[in-house]
Amino acid sequence: MDVARRNNVTVTGNPRGRTVVLAHGFGCDQNMWRLTVPALAEDYRVVLFDYVGAGRSDATAFSAARYGSLSGYAQDVVEVCEALDLHDAVFVGHSVSAMIGVLAAGMVPERIGALVMVAPSARYIDDDGYRGGFSADDIDELLASLESNYLGWSAAMAPVIMGNADRPDLGDELKNSFCATDPEMARVFARTTFLSDSRDDLKTVTVPTLVLECTQDVIAPREVGAFIHRTIPGSTLVTLDAYGHCPHLSAPDATNDAIRTFLESLR
Template identity: 75%
Template sequence: MDIRRRNNVTITGPADGPVVVLAHGFGCDQNMWRAIVPALAERHRVVMFDYVGSGGSDLSAWTQERYSSLHGYALDVVEVCQELDLERAVFVGHSVSAMIGVLAARTAPERIGALVMVAPSPCYIDDDGYRGGFTADDIDELLASLESNYLGWSSAMAPVIMGNPDRPELGRELTNSFCATDPDIARVFARTTFLSDSREDLRSVSVPTLVLECSQDVIAPREVGAFVHAAVPGSRLVTLDATGHCPQLSAPEVTSDAILHFLKELL
């Protein structure tokens, strides 16, 4: 299988630069990174891709069996890294991709040498002593709405997820990204995302890790950032001066600055 074509792999930046892999979240594709790529690509080789079922990926490669688990998406990451023969790359994962990166790093530790988690959440549902931001009933209602009317759900939820109501163009962009995803594939990815629980997986992380949280985020409240930071040994937590769940679009400069500072310390 042509992995590069399957996952719509794109590469920019100096060929001999340290490698950064950017991985998008639910309902998105690699285009969501475009505002921070120029800053990263000045000195780093930047690899972007689309998970199978998203963006410009080969939709014929999607199967419900594989992508009903975060491990299926982690396998995409591992196979892209293997195809490009990457070693000790820095994996930058947005939202659910932060947990996908944790699984990929555990599966192929020789491929991933550090993690950057952008607005991560290991579990979206509140539990005893844990605030994920949603009750179980909230998630059930969210998934039922998504499954009955995906386009309507996208139009209503994307602006809420993006935040920044004073910049409605950002919400429209996320809406368009959601609506461009095949509804049947999106329904599976949504269930995989919002019903996942990766809290115990965090304790297996053994690579340098940066946790980036936003000052206000309805999807990943700050209690979640604190939990991830406490669960990952030796991690660093940075609160970005940004609102919403997609700081790479809403606050690209502060997001890229935080990532670049972390990368500089790794070298």
């Protein structure tokens, strides 16, 4: 299996620096990190990839059975790390990729030595004593809308997810990214994402972890960031002065500064 081709792996930056793996969220691809890469490339080796079904990955490798759970996506991460023979890498995951990174770190602890969670959520559905931001009915309605009219859902939801209504270009970019994703594969990833519950997985994290939350985020409210921070012993929580669910696009300087500060603390 050619993992580099399957996951459209890109390696850039300083070959002598510690490796940082950047992982995109639902409906996105590695291009979403284009404002982060320059901030890291001088000092760090940077690895980017697309999950199967996203970006320029090999769509023929898609399996609804494998990618019907977050562990299938985590296996992509593991195989990328193994193909590049990574050791003690820092995994930076946006949104659902934060939890995928938790799973991958548990599978190959020798290959992932630290985690950065950008706008993470351990569970999107509210539960007793836990606020995820959505009711079960909300998620059912969201998934039904996505499955019945994916392009229409993308056009309506992208600006809401991105936030920053005064910067419509950001919402347009996310919409275009959603629309570039194969609808059938997107439906599988959406169900896997929004029905996931990774709260217990957080308790397995033993590596240094940075949790980055936004001041306002309709997908991952601040109660979620506080929960993740409390559940992962020794984690660091930083609240970015940013709006929406994609701070690496809407507030790249603040996001990059927080990531770099964390990376420097690991030296």
